[in-house]
Amino acid sequence: MGTLKVRVWRGDAAGGEFREYAVPARENQTVLDVVTQIQREQEPDLAYRFACRVGMCGSCAMEVNGRARWTCRTHVKRVAAPGEALDIKPLANLPVIRDLATDMAPFFDKWARAGGTFQPKDAPDGAVPAEFSVVPPESKQRREADAGIECIGCGVCYASCDIVAWNPDYLGPAAMNRAWTLVNDVRDGARRERLEAVSGDAGCHSCHSTQSCTERCPKNLDPSSAIAGLKRTLFWDSLWGRLR
Amino acid sequence: MNARAGRHMWVAQRVTAMFLGVAVLVHLVTIMVAVRGGLSAAEILGRTHGATAWFAFYAAFALAAGLHGAIGLRNIAMEWLGWRGRGFDMAWLGIGVVTALFGIRAAWGLYAS
Ligand code: SF4
Ligand code: SF4
Ligand code: FES
Numbered sequence: 001m002g003t004l005k006v007r008v009w010r011g012d013a014a015g016g017e018f019r020e021y022a023v024p025a026r027e028n029q030t031v032l033d034v035v036t037q038i039q040r041e042q043e044p045d046l047a048y049r050f051a052c053r054v055g056m057c058g059s060c061a062m063e064v065n066g067r068a069r070w071t072c073r074t075h076v077k078r079v080a081a082p083g084e085a086l087d088i089k090p091l092a093n094l095p096v097i098r099d100l101a102t103d104m105a106p107f108f109d110k111w112a113r114a115g116g117t118f119q120p121k122d123a124p125d126g127a128v129p130a131e132f133s134v135v136p137p138e139s140k141q142r143r144e145a146d147a148g149i150e151c152i153g154c155g156v157c158y159a160s161c162d163i164v165a166w167n168p169d170y171l172g173p174a175a176m177n178r179a180w181t182l183v184n185d186v187r188d189g190a191r192r193e194r195l196e197a198v199s200g201d202a203g204c205h206s207c208h209s210t211q212s213c214t215e216r217c218p219k220n221l222d223p224s225s226a227i228a229g230l231k232r233t234l235f236w237d238s239l240w241g242r243l244r
Numbered sequence: 245m246n247a248r249a250g251r252h253m254w255v256a257q258r259v260t261a262m263f264l265g266v267a268v269l270v271h272l273v274t275i276m277v278a279v280r281g282g283l284s285a286a287e288i289l290g291r292t293h294g295a296t297a298w299f300a301f302y303a304a305f306a307l308a309a310g311l312h313g314a315i316g317l318r319n320i321a322m323e324w325l326g327w328r329g330r331g332f333d334m335a336w337l338g339i340g341v342v343t344a345l346f347g348i349r350a351a352w353g354l355y356a357s
Contacts, residue, residue, distance in 0.1 A: 199251035
């Protein structure tokens with residue numbers, strides 16, 4: 001069995017550096033397996049985050065060989081040719097807590113700022129409405145909402161977006177993808193507030209539609225199109241005076 | 245800069261873009277039609293003098309171009325230089341209006357001379 005050369009970023013908010021490790025190379029191993037091997041067998045104090053290991057929880061994202069990825073579903077052989085080293089860093093655009101663990105608070109704060117909470121129309125206090133809503137599965141709005149609903153909040157898109165790097169206030173692709181699913185949710189009563197929350201320089205109007213978010217999203221979602229949908233909606237709502 | 249003003253600028257930029265798209269076409273076609281068979285400065289002035297519709301068209305053209313350009317430059321300056329905030333926005337608005345005024349003055353010169 002050969003070995004795999006791995007460079008892992010070690011440090012904290014004040015700074016850090018790459019350190020090199022050698023990990024047994026296996027036929028089938030994920031990047032998360034590699035990090036776990038280092039932590040279990042070599043460096044017990046290596047900080048990183050994971051939970052489900054099957055691509056559901058969204059907690060294991062890191063930057064692997066220059067790209068943000070979910071590490072539990074990324075096979076080493078997909079990102080590094082035989083003999084090539086692995087570079088593993090914490091996600092970009094987020095404060096580092098320690099080693100590979102980033103502080104996701106700004107990411108989720110922006111979900112809240114973008115109006116990411118469902119506001120039932122007929123129960124403004126947030127209670128569960130007494131009656132079920134009937135939403136035809138084939139309706140356009142239902143299909144738009146479905147397209148973005150499977151987000152696991154991993155932050156890969158957020159770490160891949162240049163605008164987030166340039167403007168710390170920018171809400172980012174995931175928060176706006178969430179907002180777009182709710183704008184299309186016919187049961188929701190906070191459409192207007194939400195559209196106002198995602199507009200302007202910190203919102204959808206700063207997006208360059210470069211689609212890094214869409215290309216990198218491990219769930220194959222399309223935040224870029226969701227943001228384009230928000231822009232379109234805001235354009236017509238502004239022109240017809242539905243928003244001030 | 246609040247979200248509403250940012251949104252309005254974006255809408256203004258798109259609307260001016262649509263108008264400019266049509267206006268540039270009208271402008272080019274007009275030139276091609278007018279110039280066929282040669283044209284002197286005196287002839288041009290003869291046609292533009294007192295032509296209110298043309299003056300209105302070119303004044304709107306200049307205004308749209310001024311605003312469209314200034315909003316675009318504002319966005320670039322925000323992202324690349326970090327020039328954000330009310331003061332900068334006012335400055336860009338001023339630059340847009342001044343650019344537009346140059347164009348409008350030129351159109352006025354043709355109209356009134
Ligand atoms: S499409 Fe927009 S949100 Fe997505 S990466 Fe590009 S700028 Fe960021
Ligand atoms: S949109 Fe995709 S990349 Fe972004 S947080 Fe959701 S699942 Fe992750
Ligand atoms: S560990 Fe849950 S998505 Fe990777």
